[in-house]
Amino acid sequence: MEVIGDGFTYLKHNFDRQFGGFGAVPKFPAPHNLLFLLRYWKQSKSEAALDMVTETLEHMYRGGIYDHIGFGFSRYSMDEKWLVPHFEKMLYDNALLAIAYLECYQATQTPLMRKVAEEIFTYILRDMTSDRGGFYSAEDADSEGVEGKFYVWTPDEVKNVLGETEGKKFCMLYDITEAGNFEGKSIPNLINADQDELEQASGMESLRSMLLDAREKRVHPHKDDKILTSWNGLMIAALAIGGRILRNEEYTKAAEKAYEFIIKNLQREDGRLLARYRNGEAGIPGYANDYAFMIWACIELYETTYKVEYLRKAVELNDGLIEYFWDDENGGLFLYGKDGEQLILRPKEIYDGAVPSANSQTIINLIRLARLLGQESYVKRAGSILETFGNIISNQYMGHIHFLSGAMYLGSPSQEIIIAGPRSDETVNKMIDEVNRHYSPFTIVIFNSTDEENEELEQLNPLIKDKKMIDGRPAAYICQNFSCKLPVTTVTELIEHL
Secondary structure (H helix, E strand, C coil): CHHHHHHHHHHHHCECCCCCCECCCCECCCHHHHHHHHHHHHHHCCHHHHHHHHHHHHHHHHCCCECCCCCCECCEECCCCCCCEECCEEHHHHHHHHHHHHHHHHHHCCHHHHHHHHHHHHHHHHHCECCCCCECCEECCEECCEECCCCCECHHHHHHHHCHHHHHHHHHHCCCCCCCCECCEECCCCCCCCHHHHHHHHCCHHHHHHHHHHHCCCCCCCEECCEEHHHHHHHHHHHHHHHHHCCCHHHHHHHHHHHHHHHHHCECCCCCEEEEEECCEEEEECCHHHHHHHHHHHHHHHHHHCCHHHHHHHHHHHHHHHHHHECCCCCCECCCCCCCCCCCCCCCCCCCCCCCCHHHHHHHHHHHHHHHHCCHHHHHHHHHHHHHHHHHHHHCCCCCHHHHHHHHHHHCCCEEEEEECCCCCHHHHHHHHHHHHCCCCCEEEEEECCCCHHHHHHHHCHHHCCCCCECCECEEEEEECCEECCCECCHHHHHHHC
């Protein structure tokens, strides 16, 4: 589609070639721009698209927008270098950025990308996770009435913790000076570090840990402990992706625990999602993005664990999304459900701002569900959303880049990989690991197991019934629109086909 190329050209024109990112200050991470560029690179082989992603992600990590002591990203940068952040940390930013770093790692195998994703998850699981598994919403920018006070340092403060020699070394590397770079104090950063110094920073874990322990004794910024369904959906998706790409069971279990929390506490008995939870009380009928992001989470959980319950829940939530939010007359999703307050006008949100819009994400969800379930009706509905808003998007790319990712999914050839065999089999697991090693955003993976749960999967997708093991050996089928090549039974053959 021409509009996809135009979207790439728009981003390329607005790219900051010195420090990464897009547009003027203040600079926002806008990770869905990076997710679009990764998909565009995969589809077009444009190295310029990949370069914009890697440069932006590295510069953001180097800057003060990244918390080099406790990890995680702040909301946006007040300058073009990513040095001075608005110190507020948001759950949704860290979820979407974790996905961007993970996908970039998968595409490039650059160790830095993996490191940052892991550190984001360290922050989330340490500071932003409730005892019952749900994720808190945000941490404020200020403490004791002063913005950034919790995060900034003087050389003396660092040396008091690390000692004179190690403290001086740490200050030189992280730009902590007597003059300071923020209101007389210093935001730790690696903006001017060369490649050797970047590697040196990775070796200072024990010093960083000592500073974190010291910082913990300061007055903390206020934590917003609301648990929001939509933002939790994003973090569940991120952790599930992390568990899959990095083969880290801790991330997968954290994603599953948060999912269970949402389903138990923020889904009514009639199936209706609710939007928020705090202090034991859930309320407010869920919005379209609550559904869209939880469906995304369920799809990622399925492709990480291959538990059919997540695929079944994705279908159930998608049915609820259509029931409560679909515009039967003009297409697309309303922001508010039909069971909410009756407004004169029911708005539709297609602006991909701090988070993607529900309409944008739903196009992607529908295409992935269509390929997981072999259901052409999902493709038609995704196309209907594109038709409804296409004219708006083609005239204004700013703020609609995730929508273009949806258009890319709709226009890309479908590819399904079906792996058949017992989950405990070594060859099966090697096949799954090999598939997960590749960056293949337009490919879905279905696991056709040999246990009882598989009967339910066949009910959801009858097209997989004949995709079985071959002569008692695990097999992988590589298909397009479920028209499959001859199955392969070894990991070597699968690698050749991939």
